[in-house]
Amino acid sequence: QTSRAPAISVNAESCIPAGLRLGPVPGIFKLGKYLSDRREPGPKKKVFPRGDAAVFQVRMVRGELVDEAGSSALEWIGLIRAARDSREQTLEAVAELPGGQIFYRALRDVQPGEELTVWYSNPLAQWFDIPITATPTHDEKGEERYICWYCWRTFKYPNSLKAHVHFHCALSHGRAFLHHEH
Numbered sequence: 541q542t543s544r545a546p547a548i549s550v551n552a553e554s555c556i557p558a559g560l561r562l563g564p565v566p567g568i569f570k571l572g573k574y575l576s577d578r579r580e581p582g583p584k585k586k587v588f589p590r591g592d593a594a595v596f597q598v599r600m601v602r603g604e605l606v607d608e609a610g611s612s613a614l615e616w617i618g619l620i621r622a623a624r625d626s627r628e629q630t631l632e633a634v635a636e637l638p639g640g641q642i643f644y645r646a647l648r649d650v651q652p653g654e655e656l657t658v659w660y661s662n663p664l665a666q667w668f669d670i671p672i673t674a675t676p677t678h679d680e681k682g683e684e685r686y687i688c689w690y691c692w693r694t695f696k697y698p699n700s701l702k703a704h705v706h707f708h709c710a711l712s713h714g715r716a717f718l719h720h721e722h
Contacts, residue, residue, distance in 0.1 A: 548619045549655045556650040563643035565617055572703035575622040577696040623657035624697035631658040659699055670706050674698035
C-alpha cells in the first residue's frame with residue numbers, strides 16, 4: 541500500500557470473536573509505515589486476494605478466518621490497514637516473546653461488515669521503539685490535533701503521529717517518545 545494507491549480494506553463477513561488470533565504476520569514487520577491521516581476509500585466490492593480491487597471480505601470457517609477464495613490469513617493479513625486511533629482499532633499486533641513471531645488478535649467481537657484495523661500492543665510497541673502515547677492539543681476550531689515536538693508537523697490522529705515519529709521524522713533521529721511528558 542502506497543500513499544497514491546486506493547486504500548485497501550479487509551472487512552469481516554461474519555462475526556469474528558474477541559481473542560481470535562491471526563497469523564503469524566509474514567515478512568518484515570513495518571506496521572504503520574504508510575499510515576496517513578487521510579483515508580481515500582477505494583471501490584467497495586468483494587474480491588479475491590490476487591484481485592486488484594479494494595475490499596476483501598473474510599469469514600470464519602471451522603474456527604479459522606479465511607477470505608472468499610478460502611485462502612488463509614497468511615495470504616491477505618498484510619493488507620489489513622493500520623488503525624489511526626483506538627476508536628477504529630479492532631485488532632492488536634502481539635508477539636509471544638520479544639523477537640518472536642507477530643500475530644494479530646481481535647480486541648473485541650468484530651461485527652459483519654466492520655473493517656479490520658490493527659495497531660501495536662503496548663509491549664510490542666516498546667519492543668519496536670514505537671511511541672505508545674500521544675497527547676492531543678486543540679486547534680483554533682477546538683479540534684484535537686497531535687503535534688510532533690521534533691519538527692512541529694501536525695496530525696489529526698495519534699497513531700499517524702506515532703508512525704511519523706518512528707518512520708519518517710528526520711529530526712527525531714529514531715528517538716521515540718515512550719516516556720516523554722509534554
